[in-house]
Amino acid sequence: MDPVSAACCAAQFIGLAGQALQGIISIRRRFQGVKSAPKLVKRIHHELKIIEGIVAQLSKLEQSQISDDAAQNFLATLMECEDTMQALGEVLIRHDFVNCEGGMKRLWKKILTDDKRPEFEEYLRILERAKTSLLVTMSGMQLHATSDFRRDFATHAHKVEQSLGNVELGISSLHNISKDIYSTTVETNMRVEEVVDVIKSVDRAIQDLRTDMPVLMEGGIQRILESQLEGWLKNIDVGHLSQGTSTITGNSSLLEHDSARVTTVNRTSSNSSIVLTRNTDFNHTSSLEPKFHYLPHHLSPGQSRNGTCVRKKTYSRNFPLPIGFIQMKTTQRIYQDTFTAGTSIQKETLRVEMTIIPFRWLSSRGQVLSFEKVYDEYHRHSWTYTPRTYNTVTDNAMIVLACQNQDLESVRNLFKYQKASPFDVSLDGRSLMAHTVQKFDIEGRASVIMKAKDVIQFLISQGADTTRFMKELLDSYAVLASNAMYRNFESSYVDDPTVNENLRLLDEIWRLCLERCQTDPFVNTSVLEQLWDRSLGGRDLPSLDGAYLFHNEYAGFDDLLFENPEKVFTDLMGAGLISWMADKTWERLTDQHYETLVHLCNGGNDSMKARLFSKPPPTATTWKENSCFCPSSRSHLLFKALLYNPPFDKKSRQRHRRRHLRRILVLLLESGEDPEATCSCKATWQRPEGFRSATDLAASVGAIEIWLAVLEEAGFDATRIFDECRFEGLSDLFDAPDEKSNSLTGPLKVVGSAIIRTISSIV
Known part of the structure; x- marks a missing residue:
């Protein structure tokens, strides 16, 4: 067929498909009350519905997608069922489905009489044949379109593969400066002159990428900030110095706190930050404060720590690309510094991270290009370029098996002969280091940990990134610690030399990975x-x-506290401690929790705890069951302390448990908790009638003696608080309704008050 005839045939096909679709829709709409119709009518209606869907898809095709054979088959099918469609329409139009008498069921029985049933059965057979023919036609067109799509997609994928290959070379040139590491990711089976030319071209490409990409990101950030992060940039004064000056001191290394870096930040207070108005002693000291044994020594007790993060917000957004997507993550942190004069200075940082993540199915090698920039109050740092590469290998690859067996010699040989790369990952996305710690078995032998350390150290020396490995290392550490707990549940192993040796080796692995x-x-x-x-x-x-x-360079305790305060305070109250652990182990954990709680309460009204609970709760907050926050009394910390630390336990631990409960209650009361606060929140400690107080709960758990001693030590009137709790409800017994006409109201109240005073004096 010549091109003109083919075009006319395709145009005729599209026109007929549209007309047929309108006709089928018109006929199918005449089927009213199908649920009450006989089964034969329901089957005819179902076939019409399927044919309508097929014809609707055919009518939306383009002329280039229609072949000559498909058009001829479609025309033949329409001619075959044309009489059937017309006959069905004539039968249905004779009856009134709107004003039918006797209901739809009787009307359909009237239409489908015994003499009409063979005729309707023939209609059904014709429609079924038409449906089958149309499905065949549709399948042929889809196959034709799929073959074209596959051909186009193969061409496109080839181009994408080439572009990704160029990016791979660029990334490798940045990571692999030395010849040994460079040869693990890029084939260099060429002459020296050719290798030099490749390296030069790669360097030029990467320089262009590092120059163009941040400019592109910079242009898009402003639009995103205006649409999703309104009010953030208006609080950032770029290029200007403000009135107040604050200083953040921190560590230059992980655990060495002698050398400190000083960063001067100038900023005035913004309306969006927290401003504390209560006047208290900022250097408040608890009578039970210990010297820190489990916290860093630079966190001195009795003082509030400057540079504390008081608010954190994070937003994420993805932008699709033809070969993947760009992920943008923006984090706002508000810090607050307090000085001895009582003044508070707040500052704000905005961290923007852009990550280019190509689709993994486009290539066996993937790339993650990360661009990061931090905006602060008076200047903007340059973009930090962080390229990362990974190679997907099978789970039974030699390098994966060598890492699982912790065979350092085999790993070295595979790298030597360019059969492995530090960026190799298994099919589930786990890195080589994750497979190395897979052998942390139930015994937790020091020899196993030492072998894993040697392999990890070698992988790091070859350029492996340990960022993603930190989570996997924590998982392995959790398994090892849990196994040690179950093996030593009858006796303490705090001073066990085997456990201490394992801990030392794990700490070395952790420190090594964290620094890389x-x-x-x-x-x-x-x-x-x-x-x-x-x-x-x-x-x-x-x-x-x-x-x-x-750690000064990474997110830490401050971020966790304001991101998930429920978890922090619930754990510190002792909710997760198990009763069957050894006594020394339990004492060590409770001391550790108490020290952390002291750190949170240090500083009085300027402490981290006060900053967290001082802000009035929003009206639309949905309160969780057993939450640390209370809409009426601000916090449930006293209730949690009494609930999770009952004073009675086995004899060997009872003295320390009572001492621990006492020091926690004293610390909470001295940090601003109200001992007379009541609430009706839904919680484990709540009673059915609601409005329970801490005194009532202390009596229920058997800690009333400790509670009264704590009240006296914290400077509260324990006798009055206890009496009000004992006679709660008794005073209401003698309170008559407020009716002016009742002459007995006054005398009755006087008698009631006298009785209460008498009982109180006797008891």
Whole structure:
């Protein structure tokens, strides 16, 4: 067929398909009350509905997608069922489905009489044949379109593969400066002159990428900030110095707090930040404050820590690309510094991270290009370029098996002969280091940990990024600690030399990996929560050093506190401690929790705890059951302390448990908790009638003696508070209704008050 005839045939096909669709819709709409119709009518209606859907798809095709054979088959099918459609329409139009008498069921029985049934059965057979023919036609067109799509897609994928290959070379040139590392990711089976030319071209491409991409990002950030982050940039004074000056002191290394870096930030207070108005002693000291044993020594007790994060907000957004997507993550942090004169200075930082993530199915090698920039009050840093590459290998690859077996010699040989790369990952996305710690078995032998350390150290020396490995290392550490707990549940292993040796080796691995992270491994809150569970908020031993939560370069304790305060305070109250653990282990964990709580309460009304609970709760807040926050009394910390620390336990632990409960209650009362506050929140400690007080709960758990002693020590009138709790409801018994006409109201109240005073004096 010539091109003109083919075009006319395709145009005729599209026109007929549209007309047929309108006709089928018109006939199908005449089927009213199909649910009450006989089964034969329902089947005819169902076939019409299927044919309508097929014809609707055919009518939306373009002329280039229609072949000559498909058009001829479609025309033949329409001619075959044309008489059937017309006959059905004539039968249905004779009856009134709107004003039918006797209901739809009787009307359909009138239409489908015994003499008409063979005729309707023939209609059904014709429609079924038409449906089958149309499905065949549709399948042929889809196959034709699919073949064209596959051909186009193959061409496009080839181009994408080439572009990704160019990016791979560029990324490799940045990561692999030395010849040994460079040869692990880029084939160099060429002459020296050719290799030099390749390196020069790669350098030029990467320089262009590093120059163009931040400019592109910079232009898009302003639009995004205007649409989603209104009010953030207006609080940032770029290029100007404000009135007040604040200083943040911190550590230049992980656990060494002698050398400190000083960053001067100038900023005035903004309306969006927290401003504390209560006047108290900022250097408030609790009578039970210990010297810190489990927290970093630079966190001195009795003083509020400057540079504390008081608010954090995070927004994420993805932008699709033809070869993947761009992920943008923006984090706002508001810090507050307090001086001895009582003045507070607040500052704000805005961290914007752009990540280019190509589709993994386009290539066996993937790339993650990260651009990061921090906006502060008076200047904007340059973009930080962080390229990362990964190679997808099978689970039975030699390098994966060598890492699982912790065979350092085999790993070295695979890297030597360019059969492995530090960026290799298995099909499930786990890195080589994750497979190395897979052998942390139930015994937790030091030899196994030492072998894993050697392999990890070699992978890091080859350029492996440990950012994603931190979560996997915490998982392995949790398994090892849990197994040690179950093996030593009858006796303490705090001073066990085997456990201490394992802890030392794990700490070395952790420190080594943490110092080699290319980006913040704790940006993900779930990883930060894992670190909390394995250190200060832990429920088992051995635990990691608490100083890891106070690293200056990464997210830490402040971020976790304001991101998930429920978890922090619930853990510190002892909700997760198990009763069957050894006494020394339990004492070590309670002391660790208490020290952390002291750190939160240090500073009086300028403490981290006060900043968290001082802001009035929003009216639209949905309160969780057993929450730390209370809409009426601000917090439930006293209730949680009494509930999770009952004074009675086995004899060997009872004295320390009572002492621990006493010091927590004293600390909470001295930090501003109200001992007379009541609430009706839904919680485990609540009674059915609601409005329970801490005194009532202390009596219920058997801690009333400790509670009264704590009230006296904290400077409260324990006798009055206890009497009001005992006679709660009794005073209402003698309170008559407020009716002026009742002459007995006054005398009755006088008698009631006298009785209450008498009983109180006797008791």
